[in-house]
Ligand SMILES: [Zn+2]
C-alpha cells in the first residue's frame with residue numbers, strides 16, 4: 001500500500017494528508033490546500049477518495065472542504081461531535097466571530113474572500129468517536145485541549161499518528177481559543193506519549209514524519225508537569 005502523502009498550504013500553512021487505504025481507496029485529513037491540488041494528487045496516485053476527516057473544527061483545517069466535497073460528493077465528511085458546530089449552515093458566521101473575538105485580525109481579512117463566496121459549510125455525515133476504528137485501521141483517540149472535539153487517528157499496525165493540532169514537533173496546540181483547556185491538553189498528550197515511542201507523527205502544521213521519541217523531549221515533559 002502507498003504511504004501517507006502531505007500537501008501544505010492555506011492561510012496558516014496547514015498540513016493536508018492523503019491517507020491510502022486498502023483497495024486503492026483513500027481518505028483526506030484536514031482539507032486546507034486547494035481542492036484541485038488534492039484532486040490532482042489523488043488522481044495521479046490512482047486512488048479513490050471515500051472520506052474527509054477533520055481533526056478538529058478550526059477553519060484553517062477545512063479551507064477547501066466545500067470545494068473538495070463538490071468534487072467528491074460520495075466522500076463522507078466526519079468530525080468529533082464536540083466540534084460539530086464548526087460545520088453546516090451558519091458555521092462560517094461562528095468562525096468569523098471567533099476570529100474577531102480572539103483578535104486574529106489578519107486571519108479575519110485573509111478569510112474574508114472565502115466567507116463572501118461560500119454561503120455555508122457542508123454538514124458532517126458521521127462523527128468520529130473515541131475508541132472506534134475507522135476502516136479497520138485507524139483508531140480514533142478523543143484528545144481535547146486545543147478544542148473540545150480534537151481527535152488523533154492512530155494506526156497500530158503501521159505505527160502512525162495523525163495528531164492534528166494536539167501535538168507538533170517539539171510543541172502542542174494553543175489552548176487560549178474557544179474550547180481550549182490546558183489541563184485537558186496535558187492529559188491528551190500523556191495519552192499520546194503512552195503510544196510506542198517509534199510511532200511516526202503527522203501533525204496539522206509544520207514538520208511531520210518525526211517519531212514520538214524525538215518530540216517527547218524535556219521541553220514537552222516540562223509542560224506536562226506544570
Ligand atoms: Zn487548531
Ligand SMILES: [Zn+2]
Nearest residue numbers: 058060165204
Ligand atoms: Zn491549525
